[in-house]
Amino acid sequence: MSTIEKFNEHVMQTYGRLPIVLEKGKGREAVDENGKEYIDFGSGIGTNSLGYCDDKWADAVCAQVRSIQHTSNYFYTKVQADFAERLCAVTGYKNVFFGNSGAEANECAIKLARKYSFDKYGKCRHTIVTLVNSFHGRTIATLSATGQEVFHNYFFPFVEGFVNTPANDIEALRKVISEDKTVCAVMFEFVQGEGGVNPLDKAFVEEIFKLCGENDILTIADEVQTGVGRTGTFLASEQYGVKPDITSLAKGIAGGVPMGACLASEKCADVLVKGTHGSTFGGNPIACAGANAVLDRVTEKGFLEDVMKKSEYFKKKLAEIPEVEGVDGLGLMLGVRLKTKKAADILTAAAEKGLLILTAKEKLRFLPPLTITYEEIDKGMEILGELLK
Ligand SMILES: Cc1ncc(COP(=O)(O)O)c(C=O)c1O
Known part of the structure; x- marks a missing residue:
């Protein structure tokens, strides 16, 4: 049985899941069981705040497990x-x-x-x-x-x-x-x-x-x-x-x-x-x-200021996409209103192209790791821009 088949058989069907089996991650990229890489604009619903397996975080957790x-x-x-x-x-x-x-x-x-x-x-x-x-x-x-x-x-x-x-x-x-x-x-x-x-x-x-x-x-x-x-x-x-x-x-x-x-x-x-x-x-x-x-x-000096700057950059990039009607939210918690397209359809299409995003009601929702880089934002936006054409 495949992983998805096992889920369907033995895990209560309370979630609408994308048909992706994530196996590992590093930084802001997740990798599925077939080796396909995804830029993550969702971070497990805002939970992997430092991205996947951040070195210092992983060291602290592993040391504690051994202690x-x-x-x-x-x-x-x-x-x-x-x-x-x-x-x-x-x-x-x-x-x-x-x-x-x-x-x-x-x-x-x-x-x-x-x-x-x-x-x-x-x-x-x-x-x-x-x-x-x-x-x-x-x-x-x-x-x-x-x-x-x-x-x-x-x-x-x-x-x-x-x-x-x-x-x-x-x-x-x-x-x-x-x-x-x-x-x-x-x-x-x-x-x-x-x-x-x-x-x-x-x-x-x-x-x-x-x-x-x-x-x-x-x-x-x-x-x-x-x-x-x-x-x-x-x-x-x-x-x-x-x-x-x-x-x-x-x-x-x-x-x-x-x-x-x-x-x-x-x-x-x-x-x-x-x-x-x-x-x-x-x-x-x-x-x-x-x-x-x-x-x-x-709490490192400048970290939260950077979150604010990246938020501005995100909003600027989004505003350049003609299909985007507007952006709501604060910092790296952003909701994107679309003019004609359905957010749920974009979610699936984006995953196919290697970008993980979320939705909230009728909006696209971004909760990227707080450590996301400008290059990664650009990469994700390129995929999104293509999909929203
Ligand atoms: C504002 C808010 N409160 C509470 C919860 C529930 O959190 P949990 O799923 O960890 O129980 C959520 C989850 O999305 C949330 O966004």
Whole structure:
């Protein structure tokens, strides 16, 4: 049986996969089982932040595997302590809970917000406002939080206590917060990724923070996709000039090893106490070693400025393609609106030509490794330009 046949027989068919079996990768290039090379503008949905098998990252992960691979959280490890300290220093948060995915980071954020409110106000102040078109994960609670009807199917009953309001609609947000006295948090992505790479308006974000501040409602930023340098600043919140009470991270944080992180500010750092939350694998030493290597690189002088410059270059190149109607997004998280062609068709055609890209709703989506070079951008753009002729 071929690899694809084995998948079809023995792996649940929950994904729409391209018919490509990836075998290895180096830098920004992946290689399939037939030796065909692909430039990667998707980086495993923004996860291989340093590309494939970056030398220093691989050395750190391999050294950790050979030292101690797992301990459970009944014990302490230096590598987790070091990463937590450094992550808090870079982001300005007080402490962190480690899980293994974006959904888990958001689960922690939801629990934290509800307990903060429970501790102060008692039962029934538990509602979390999320935005229409948001995406927060695939667990039952994070699906309930996700503001897209298409996900609210089959798995009834969903978790109670989530209401949606349209992104960038200040009046609607004011109405919810003034009328619903059970609200304990507002949760949002600065750039809705899965929803189509749509950045929030600054005025809307300012209003979230104003209303939440006035009503002791916590702000939860889901930076699972936007975080760790993806948008050209370590956190996207920096570009909006705000400091959420809670920020969730995952995807690129550990360079391709599973990790999720929920960061808490001083105000809510002591809410989750012994026995209220946990994860067997959370803060696993291998993931922390990978995360430290990512942090080393992303915090190097000039690295994030380069991400911004490459973003500008990407946008300039895209604007030269006549079929491109417009480009949305921040940093190296870009969504491309096409005039006539369907993004899904381009995805398949691009892969055939040796370029891996993503889609989000009706747009092409680029989440290249943060280490992508100008030459690689040119090479990918050449393929894309041909396909969009
Ligand atoms: C903003 C956001 N939140 C949460 C998630 C869920 O992350 P995971 O698939 O790691 O659970 C995603 C995944 O795409 C995401 O983009």
